[in-house]
Amino acid sequence: MHELSVIAGLMETVEALAKEHRAKEVTVIRIRVGALSGVVAELLDSAFDMVKKGTIAERAALEIEKVPFKIRCKSCGAESERDDFQFACAGCASTELELVQGTELILERIEMDSGEPEE
Amino acid sequence: MKKQLYVLQDILGTNQKIAREIKAACEDKGVLVLNLMSSPGAGKTALLEKLAERLKNRYKIAVIEGDIETERDAERIRAKGVPAWQITTGGACHLEAKMIARILPLVEADIDFLFIENVGNLVCPASYELGERIRVVLLSTPEGDDKPKKYPKAFSTADVLVLSKADLLPYLPFDLERAKKEALDLNPRLRIFVLSALTGEGLDDFIDFLVDARSALSPADA
Numbered sequence: 001m002h003e004l005s006v007i008a009g010l011m012e013t014v015e016a017l018a019k020e021h022r023a024k025e026v027t028v029i030r031i032r033v034g035a036l037s038g039v040v041a042e043l044l045d046s047a048f049d050m051v052k053k054g055t056i057a058e059r060a061a062l063e064i065e066k067v068p069f070k071i072r073c074k075s076c077g078a079e080s081e082r083d084d085f086q087f088a089c090a091g092c093a094s095t096e097l098e099l100v101q102g103t104e105l106i107l108e109r110i111e112m113d114s115g116e117p118e119e
Numbered sequence: 120m121k122k123q124l125y126v127l128q129d130i131l132g133t134n135q136k137i138a139r140e141i142k143a144a145c146e147d148k149g150v151l152v153l154n155l156m157s158s159p160g161a162g163k164t165a166l167l168e169k170l171a172e173r174l175k176n177r178y179k180i181a182v183i184e185g186d187i188e189t190e191r192d193a194e195r196i197r198a199k200g201v202p203a204w205q206i207t208t209g210g211a212c213h214l215e216a217k218m219i220a221r222i223l224p225l226v227e228a229d230i231d232f233l234f235i236e237n238v239g240n241l242v243c244p245a246s247y248e249l250g251e252r253i254r255v256v257l258l259s260t261p262e263g264d265d266k267p268k269k270y271p272k273a274f275s276t277a278d279v280l281v282l283s284k285a286d287l288l289p290y291l292p293f294d295l296e297r298a299k300k301e302a303l304d305l306n307p308r309l310r311i312f313v314l315s316a317l318t319g320e321g322l323d324d325f326i327d328f329l330v331d332a333r334s335a336l337s338p339a340d341a
Contacts, residue, residue: 002211002212002213002242002243002246002247005211005213005215006130006131006246009130009131009133009134010130012133013126013128013130013132013133017124017126021122021124023122027121031130036271036272036275037246037272038242038243038245038246038272039246084268085268085271085275085305086304086305087275087304087305087306087307088304088307095307104129105129105130105131105246106127106128106129106130107126107127107128107129107130108125108126108127109123109124109125109126109127110123110124110126111121111122111123111124112121112122112123112124113120113121113122114120114121114122115120116120117120118120118121
């Protein structure tokens with residue numbers, strides 16, 4: 001259960017970006033969580049609820065995009081999504097693979113409000 | 120006024136950046152850094168005690184121990200005549216690179232091997248690089264041969280799998296080939312060693328591997 005550390009790190013980044021852009025409030029934080037990132041999306045939600053209190057993102061929505069684990073075969077070129085994390089091509093069973101996605105833990109974007117009227 | 124900002128930044132980026140700095144600094148000095156991960160009680164400290172005994176006359180080694188509480192593991196290593204630093208995380212389930220960075224200035228610069236023993240946990244430590252060149256995951260035979268796929272992150276990010284407590288194999292329903300296959304399914308490039316820190320079985324091969332890996336780092340003075 002290191003989701004709390006992950007969210008604490010995320011909030012440091014978000015607060016720094018908000019300050020840099022002179023935001024009054026952060027309204028949306030969108031992240032991508034790979035199936036093999038080592039963290040659980042539901043626990044990130046709970047951790048975010050705890051950590052956001054009293055911060056610039058207190059009322060922000062945490063949007064989590066779950067990214068499946070996907071590999072590309074170097075032999076036959078097929079791409080396969082493997083929810084069993086088997087590192088073998090679903091087509092030809094080759095283990096010469098490259099990882100396409102699934103290990104990422106990425107802050108994709110944030111939405112902020114400057115508190116000033118729209119132009 | 121609302122504003123959207125595309126960031127596209129690794130959430131663990133700060134940790135990974137510090138880890139890369141540690142890795143570069145250590146490898147420049149010819150220090151082979153290893154990160155040992157396993158569940159509690161798989162035999163990380165017992166293996167390090169044996170490695171300390173076997174390596175200390177030929178090489179300079181140091182150990183960083185991570186635990187939630189107590190100085191016990193560092194004391195066990197020091198009893199072997201090897202310098203050891205204990206990090207007590209006070210509850211945190213894993214080590215982070217910044218914790219290692221705080222200890223590094225205390226470690227002598229001319230060591231050959233730096234072993235980092237992570238907090239006993241097969242889940243969280245896997246997400247945090249510590250600056251290691253070689254990530255070692257241990258699975259002890261009493262834990263069962265079905266563990267690799269239950270903890271895919273730990274086994275898929277490791278470079279080396281040590282199947283420990285091999286001396287217990289005759290007494291356990293542990294299928295060595297199944298454990299190896301499960302791990303290799305997750306990670307075909309995994310190097311696997313079967314050993315017992317208690318009897319010393321399989322230890323020579325592992326030590327040869329460590330020495331070769333260290334030599335590959337700095338062929339000039341190996």
